[in-house]
Amino acid sequence: MPDVEQLYLESRVALTAYFLRRHGSTQAAEDLVQETFLRLMRQVDRCLNAASPRGYLFGIARHVSADAWRKMKPELVPPAPTEPDERLAVARETIADMPALQREILDLRFQHDLSYAEIAEALDIPVGTVRSRMHNALAMLRERLETQR
Amino acid sequence: MNTETLRALLVDRQLGELPPDIAELLDAYLAAVPAARAEAESTAHTMSIARDTVRRYPELLPDAEKKIAPVVLWLLRAAALIVVVAAAGWFVHRTNRPSLVIETRAKSVWVQYQVAYDSRRGAYVVTQRD
Numbered sequence: 603m604p605d606v607e608q609l610y611l612e613s614r615v616a617l618t619a620y621f622l623r624r625h626g627s628t629q630a631a632e633d634l635v636q637e638t639f640l641r642l643m644r645q646v647d648r649c650l651n652a653a654s655p656r657g658y659l660f661g662i663a664r665h666v667s668a669d670a671w672r673k674m675k676p677e678l679v680p681p682a683p684t685e686p687d688e689r690l691a692v693a694r695e696t697i698a699d700m701p702a703l704q705r706e707i708l709d710l711r712f713q714h715d716l717s718y719a720e721i722a723e724a725l726d727i728p729v730g731t732v733r734s735r736m737h738n739a740l741a742m743l744r745e746r747l748e749t750q751r
Numbered sequence: 752m753n754t755e756t757l758r759a760l761l762v763d764r765q766l767g768e769l770p771p772d773i774a775e776l777l778d779a780y781l782a783a784v785p786a787a788r789a790e791a792e793s794t795a796h797t798m799s800i801a802r803d804t805v806r807r808y809p810e811l812l813p814d815a816e817k818k819i820a821p822v823v824l825w826l827l828r829a830a831a832l833i834v835v836v837a838a839a840g841w842f843v844h845r846t847n848r849p850s851l852v853i854e855t856r857a858k859s860v861w862v863q864y865q866v867a868y869d870s871r872r873g874a875y876v877v878t879q880r881d
Contacts, residue, residue: 623809693804694811702813709812711766712805718768736766737759744797 605650610639613659620660620714624667634670638663657723660716664724689747696746697739703727704735711736752780757787761794846870 617638621631641662642649652658697705703725710716710724718736722729752760760777763769769777781787805811869876 624812689800690804690807693800694808697801697804697808697811705811706813708801708805712802718766733763733768737762740762740794740797740801741758743801744793747797747800 605655606639606642606646609642609649609655609659613656616714617659617663620663621667623709623713625670630670634663634666638666641666652723654717654720654723657716657720660710660714660720660724661726688750692746692750693743696743700739700742704739707732707735708739752787754790757790758794761791762798765795765798 614635617635618628618631621634622628625631625634638659642659645662649655649658649662697708700708706725707721710721716724718729718732721732725732760769760773764774764777781791863880865878865880867876867878868874
């Protein structure tokens, strides 16, 4: 199936990064990418007919990640030591207070560069919800940053 | 254009989600209105911080470990529903329970009487059969 092959070639690196960020180990990330594509093969028609196959693939990856979390406690890669930045500290605190769905939308967008449509497909929610949550998150962040000045 | 609309358009444009014709109109608007340009810079700044923060702190990701599996969630919901229905059924049964009728023996003197319990009044009622 050339379409699946193409999807694999286009998404393998992004998916590895996605799992690496969540599970910390390269080996685990590669295994989870394989698991994602194995699951994809069981529902290949649905994926290729989805509004956004890449988003659909990330939706599968999300479930694979959640299953892996349940089986083992992952070791998150500790953040690299950096100079303290007050703005980032404020932003971190603000984002940490946001609902899980909103944080996941921010992650899929800013870390994995998924479009609104792809995020909607991955999280199985309407595109309008993705857009409004994104706008709302940035408005909250902006307000907190302006207050901090 | 009000500030809220402008900010929404700016966010969508920054994220590459704005159709080209709308983006073009927005650019023309930004070129003509200095205050809107300042707004655009502020939006870009906020998004840059959001991006840096998300990338730098993976622990901000929703903790999958704490998520309840959907199947478990549905089982919990089903169990809660069963409990509620059972409690409601018991309550309805208790309040609307038909009066207890004691059938007396055919040959007894009591055959002409019927004894019933009135749950509303909380007392037995003896009535004579026709």
